[in-house]
Amino acid sequence: PTLVRAYHEKVISHYESPRNVGSLPKNDIDVGTGLVGAPACGDVMKLQIRVDEKGIISDVKFKTFGCGSAIASSSYMTERVKGLSLDDAGKIKNTEIAKELSLPPVKLHCSMLAEDAIRSAIRDYRKKRDTLPDSKKAGY
Ligand code: FES
Ligand code: FES
Numbered sequence: 001p002t003l004v005r006a007y008h009e010k011v012i013s014h015y016e017s018p019r020n021v022g023s024l025p026k027n028d029i030d031v032g033t034g035l036v037g038a039p040a041c042g043d044v045m046k047l048q049i050r051v052d053e054k055g056i057i058s059d060v061k062f063k064t065f066g067c068g069s070a071i072a073s074s075s076y077m078t079e080r081v082k083g084l085s086l087d088d089a090g091k092i093k094n095t096e097i098a099k100e101l102s103l104p105p106v107k108l109h110c111s112m113l114a115e116d117a118i119r120s121a122i123r124d125y126r127k128k129r130d131t132l133p134d135s136k137k138a139g140y
Contacts, residue, residue: 014072014076015068018062019078020060020061020075020082021061021075022061022062023046023048023061023063024048029128030052030125031048031125032048032051032121032123032125032126033047033048033121033124034046034047034117034118034120035120036113036116036117037113038113041066041067043066043067043110043113044065045065045070045116046064046117047061047114047118047120048062048121049121051086051125055085056083057082057083057084057085057086058082062078064113067107069103069107069111070110070113070114073094073097073111073113073114074117076101077097077117080097089122090118090119093115094108094111094115095111
Protein backbone atom coordinates (compact mmCIF):
# COMPACT_ATOMS: atom_id res chain seq x y z
CA PRO A 1 0.00 0.00 0.00
CA THR A 2 2.80 2.44 0.81
CA LEU A 3 4.39 1.80 -2.54
CA VAL A 4 1.12 2.30 -4.36
CA ARG A 5 0.50 5.58 -2.59
CA ALA A 6 4.00 6.89 -3.24
CA TYR A 7 3.55 6.08 -6.91
CA HIS A 8 0.21 7.78 -7.03
CA GLU A 9 1.55 10.91 -5.34
CA LYS A 10 4.41 11.10 -7.78
CA VAL A 11 1.96 11.03 -10.67
CA ILE A 12 -0.35 13.60 -9.16
CA SER A 13 2.47 15.98 -8.34
CA HIS A 14 3.58 16.23 -11.97
CA TYR A 15 0.03 17.28 -12.82
CA GLU A 16 -0.47 19.69 -9.95
CA SER A 17 2.99 21.15 -9.60
CA PRO A 18 4.94 20.71 -12.81
CA ARG A 19 8.72 21.03 -12.42
CA ASN A 20 11.08 23.19 -14.45
CA VAL A 21 8.51 25.39 -16.16
CA GLY A 22 10.10 28.29 -18.01
CA SER A 23 12.55 29.18 -20.75
CA LEU A 24 16.30 29.26 -21.38
CA PRO A 25 17.89 31.91 -23.65
CA LYS A 26 17.46 30.23 -27.00
CA ASN A 27 20.41 31.94 -28.67
CA ASP A 28 22.96 30.69 -26.11
CA ILE A 29 25.37 28.35 -27.84
CA ASP A 30 25.05 25.73 -25.08
CA VAL A 31 21.24 25.68 -25.23
CA GLY A 32 19.20 23.40 -27.48
CA THR A 33 15.53 24.13 -28.15
CA GLY A 34 12.94 21.58 -29.17
CA LEU A 35 9.57 22.78 -30.39
CA VAL A 36 7.05 20.15 -31.39
CA GLY A 37 3.35 19.86 -32.01
CA ALA A 38 0.89 17.02 -31.82
CA PRO A 39 -1.07 16.68 -35.06
CA ALA A 40 -3.79 14.75 -33.19
CA CYS A 41 -4.86 17.70 -31.07
CA GLY A 42 -2.80 20.78 -31.92
CA ASP A 43 -1.02 20.92 -28.57
CA VAL A 44 2.49 22.38 -28.56
CA MET A 45 5.50 21.66 -26.37
CA LYS A 46 8.76 23.58 -26.06
CA LEU A 47 11.59 21.87 -24.22
CA GLN A 48 15.05 23.36 -23.76
CA ILE A 49 18.28 21.88 -22.49
CA ARG A 50 21.54 23.46 -21.40
CA VAL A 51 24.56 21.22 -21.93
CA ASP A 52 27.81 21.49 -19.97
CA GLU A 53 31.34 21.02 -21.33
CA LYS A 54 31.21 17.29 -20.62
CA GLY A 55 28.11 16.83 -22.75
CA ILE A 56 25.81 16.45 -19.74
CA ILE A 57 22.42 18.12 -19.52
CA SER A 58 22.79 20.59 -16.68
CA ASP A 59 19.51 22.49 -16.94
CA VAL A 60 16.10 21.87 -18.50
CA LYS A 61 13.01 24.03 -18.94
CA PHE A 62 9.69 23.53 -20.67
CA LYS A 63 6.57 25.34 -21.72
CA THR A 64 3.62 23.28 -22.85
CA PHE A 65 0.43 24.63 -24.32
CA GLY A 66 -1.70 21.55 -24.05
CA CYS A 67 -3.58 19.10 -21.98
CA GLY A 68 -2.72 18.00 -18.44
CA SER A 69 -1.10 14.78 -19.64
CA ALA A 70 1.21 16.68 -21.98
CA ILE A 71 2.20 19.05 -19.17
CA ALA A 72 2.82 16.14 -16.78
CA SER A 73 4.82 14.33 -19.49
CA SER A 74 7.07 17.33 -20.04
CA SER A 75 7.51 17.86 -16.32
CA TYR A 76 8.49 14.21 -15.90
CA MET A 77 10.86 14.43 -18.86
CA THR A 78 12.70 17.47 -17.47
CA GLU A 79 13.43 15.67 -14.20
CA ARG A 80 14.37 12.49 -16.00
CA VAL A 81 16.97 14.02 -18.35
CA LYS A 82 18.75 16.36 -15.94
CA GLY A 83 22.26 14.97 -15.38
CA LEU A 84 22.11 12.60 -18.37
CA SER A 85 24.35 12.52 -21.43
CA LEU A 86 22.71 13.53 -24.71
CA ASP A 87 22.83 9.93 -25.96
CA ASP A 88 21.05 8.61 -22.88
CA ALA A 89 18.48 11.39 -22.92
CA GLY A 90 17.72 10.66 -26.57
CA LYS A 91 16.86 7.06 -25.74
CA ILE A 92 13.97 7.81 -23.39
CA LYS A 93 10.76 6.37 -24.74
CA ASN A 94 7.27 7.75 -24.44
CA THR A 95 6.15 4.35 -23.20
CA GLU A 96 8.28 4.86 -20.08
CA ILE A 97 6.61 8.22 -19.43
CA ALA A 98 3.15 6.82 -20.07
CA LYS A 99 3.81 4.02 -17.61
CA GLU A 100 5.27 6.30 -14.93
CA LEU A 101 2.33 8.69 -15.20
CA SER A 102 -0.29 5.96 -15.67
CA LEU A 103 -1.55 7.55 -18.88
CA PRO A 104 -4.52 5.85 -20.55
CA PRO A 105 -4.09 4.73 -24.19
CA VAL A 106 -5.91 7.78 -25.61
CA LYS A 107 -3.27 9.96 -23.95
CA LEU A 108 -0.27 8.15 -25.41
CA HIS A 109 0.32 10.87 -28.00
CA CYS A 110 0.72 13.38 -25.14
CA SER A 111 3.77 11.48 -23.87
CA MET A 112 5.00 11.12 -27.47
CA LEU A 113 5.22 14.90 -27.53
CA ALA A 114 7.79 14.78 -24.70
CA GLU A 115 9.87 12.16 -26.52
CA ASP A 116 9.79 14.22 -29.71
CA ALA A 117 10.63 17.40 -27.80
CA ILE A 118 13.78 16.10 -26.11
CA ARG A 119 15.06 14.62 -29.39
CA SER A 120 14.37 17.86 -31.18
CA ALA A 121 16.21 19.83 -28.45
CA ILE A 122 19.23 17.51 -28.75
CA ARG A 123 19.25 17.90 -32.54
CA ASP A 124 19.10 21.68 -32.22
CA TYR A 125 21.99 21.71 -29.74
CA ARG A 126 24.15 19.49 -31.96
CA LYS A 127 23.39 21.55 -35.03
CA LYS A 128 24.55 24.69 -33.22
CA ARG A 129 27.72 22.97 -31.98
CA ASP A 130 28.53 21.81 -35.50
CA THR A 131 28.85 25.42 -36.60
CA LEU A 132 31.69 25.99 -34.09
CA PRO A 133 35.39 25.44 -34.77
CA ASP A 134 36.59 22.13 -33.25
CA SER A 135 38.57 23.90 -30.52
CA LYS A 136 35.37 25.41 -29.15
CA LYS A 137 33.26 22.28 -29.27
CA ALA A 138 32.28 20.68 -26.01
CA GLY A 139 30.36 17.55 -25.30
CA TYR A 140 28.89 15.93 -28.35
FE1 FES B 1 -6.90 19.87 -25.66
FE2 FES B 1 -4.89 18.35 -26.36
S1 FES B 1 -5.80 19.97 -27.43
S2 FES B 1 -6.22 18.12 -24.74
FE1 FES C 1 -2.85 16.16 -27.21
FE2 FES C 1 -2.57 15.70 -24.74
S1 FES C 1 -1.08 16.40 -26.09
S2 FES C 1 -4.40 15.62 -25.82
